[in-house]
Amino acid sequence: MYQVEKSGEILQENDVLMARCTIDASFISLTVYSFTVDGVLIDTGSQSLYEQFQPYFEKADFDQVVLTHFHEDHTGNAAYLQRKAPIYIHQMSTHATEQPMRIPTYRRVFWGQPETFASQPISKTFTSRNDTWEVIETPGHTKDHVSLYNRNRGAIFTGDLYIAPKVKLILIDENILSTLDSLKKIRSYDFDEMYCCHAGYVADAKKWIQLKIDYLEEIEGKILALSEQGKDIHEITDELFPTRYPIIAASNTEWSPVHIVRTFLNRG
Ligand SMILES: [Zn+2]
Numbered sequence: 001m002y003q004v005e006k007s008g009e010i011l012q013e014n015d016v017l018m019a020r021c022t023i024d025a026s027f028i029s030l031t032v033y034s035f036t037v038d039g040v041l042i043d044t045g046s047q048s049l050y051e052q053f054q055p056y057f058e059k060a061d062f063d064q065v066v067l068t069h070f071h072e073d074h075t076g077n078a079a080y081l082q083r084k085a086p087i088y089i090h091q092m093s094t095h096a097t098e099q100p101m102r103i104p105t106y107r108r109v110f111w112g113q114p115e116t117f118a119s120q121p122i123s124k125t126f127t128s129r130n131d132t133w134e135v136i137e138t139p140g141h142t143k144d145h146v147s148l149y150n151r152n153r154g155a156i157f158t159g160d161l162y163i164a165p166k167v168k169l170i171l172i173d174e175n176i177l178s179t180l181d182s183l184k185k186i187r188s189y190d191f192d193e194m195y196c197c198h199a200g201y202v203a204d205a206k207k208w209i210q211l212k213i214d215y216l217e218e219i220e221g222k223i224l225a226l227s228e229q230g231k232d233i234h235e236i237t238d239e240l241f242p243t244r245y246p247i248i249a250a251s252n253t254e255w256s257p258v259h260i261v262r263t264f265l266n267r268g
Pocket residue numbers: 069071141160
């Protein structure tokens with residue numbers, strides 16, 4: 001077994017209460033956030049970090065829970081929170097929340113196995129205590145992924161759409177072309193603040209979203225140019241993404257840059 005360290009803290013940015021919890025194993029360290037504003041708790045963190053999230057769950061004042069997508073680091077404490085408030089998720093995942101989530105061992109070890117929970121389909125808009133929210137379909141990371149837009153506050157909660165501008169690895173079932181389309185979609189909304197489940201609060205959000213769009217378009221151009229030179233998917237991957245991140249082997253290539261290259265090649 002490897003050494004695991006866990007930590008958590010509560011932060012506040014504008015009116016948004018945030019929990020920032022980190023799990024640190026020998027081969028990787030990952031941070032996951034949950035947010036609460038105007039009575040809406042957004043994403044619940046991982047089951048493995050339940051104790052670290054607990055002080056925040058106690059402090060947060062909420063009457064509904066909204067999940068951006070059905071992944072174990074966002075739904076891990078939903079079973080606990082459903083005793084306090086109804087849980088909403090994209091309608092394509094409401095049935096899935098009631099069955100044991102099937103996840104590979106390395107992810108179960110890291111994030112924990114979420115307990116099943118009851119959920120309700122989220123509608124295109126919903127209201128909280130003072131605000132009206134728009135639910136924007138932003139597939140790519142997963143098919144059921146949504147972003148939550150609060151026009152009053154000029155804020156958007158983007159789940160795992162953004163994470164970082166220069167993405168080097170994605171999951172095998174992610175679709176980077178859909179991610180690119182989703183980034184362009186949210187770019188047209190009016191907001192300054194972004195709340196990302198792994199990067200936390202991001203000021204000057206449009207700039208960072210544009211950086212990611214530019215980066216992905218540049219990568220696509222390079223992939224197609226190398227392909228025209230006769231290079232195959234593995235040669236292109238080695239050339240553009242030479243770093244062998246430990247997660248690639250640890251996940252048995254469920255996480256890999258090859259999934260980025262493959263999707264762009266398929267379109268080209
Ligand atoms: Zn995710």
